[in-house]
Amino acid sequence: xxxxxxxxxxxxxxxxxxxxxxxxxxxxxxxxxxxxxxxxxxxxxxxxxxxxxxxxxxxxxxxxxxxxxxxxxxxxxxxxxxxxxxxxxxxxxxxxxxxxxxxxxxxxxxxxxxxxxxxxxxxxxxxxxxxxxxxxxxxxxxxxxxxxxxxxxxxxxxxxxxxxxxxxxxxxxxxxxxxxxxxxxxxxxxxxxxxxxxx
Numbered sequence: 001x002x003x004x005x006x007x008x009x010x011x012x013x014x015x016x017x018x019x020x021x022x023x024x025x026x027x028x029x030x031x032x033x034x035x036x037x038x039x040x041x042x043x044x045x046x047x048x049x050x051x052x053x054x055x056x057x058x059x060x061x062x063x064x065x066x067x068x069x070x071x072x073x074x075x076x077x078x079x080x081x082x083x084x085x086x087x088x089x090x091x092x093x094x095x096x097x098x099x100x101x102x103x104x105x106x107x108x109x110x111x112x113x114x115x116x117x118x119x120x121x122x123x124x125x126x127x128x129x130x131x132x133x134x135x136x137x138x139x140x141x142x143x144x145x146x147x148x149x150x151x152x153x154x155x156x157x158x159x160x161x162x163x164x165x166x167x168x169x170x171x172x173x174x175x176x177x178x179x180x181x182x183x184x185x186x187x188x189x190x191x192x193x194x195x196x197x198x199x
Contacts, residue, residue: 001030002091007063011181016065023062024116071180078170083156092147096139097197102183151198164194
């Protein structure tokens with residue numbers, strides 16, 4: 001799911017309808033399958049759907065015609081390096097803060113995501129309202145399946161400002177590089193997102 005989300009939100013604006021349809025169908029399938037698998041981890045059909053989706057997502061099919069952002073991965077990798085946080089938990093803990101921070105860059109894209117993946121109605125409101133509705137539903141799904149949606153839910157707990165600064169240094173090589181392409185994140189942006197997630 002995260003490997004597709006990190007390819008779905010990109011700075012490439014040219015439409016590729018088939019890539020979108022593949023990505024959106026994959027996301028919806030993972031959500032449906034995860035809900036079954038959480039209740040019954042022995043359900044072969046649900047687990048096979050998730051494994052197949054993982055292969056399709058990470059072979060770059062859901063990126064075709066675009067490029068991946070993977071800024072949440074960079075933030076997550078720093079958490080894993082410093083606190084031995086598992087990969088999936090590190091991603092869901094920061095995704096909501098990242099989405100909140102960057103969604104204004106392309107409200108139409110986030111609004112489309114909300115409609116296509118989370119069935120937010122077209123008459124829900126303007127693009128901003130739909131975008132925020134989609135972000136809310138994505139984060140709520142992470143919570144529903146028992147994944148952390150903030151740093152406080154990780155084993156490291158609430159972080160001190162100095163620790164967040166250290167993480168921001170790690171992600172940006174002490175401010176000498178940016179990460180991601182949807183909204184290139186400099187040191188301040190990375191620090192802000194960690195701070196937003198630090199509750």
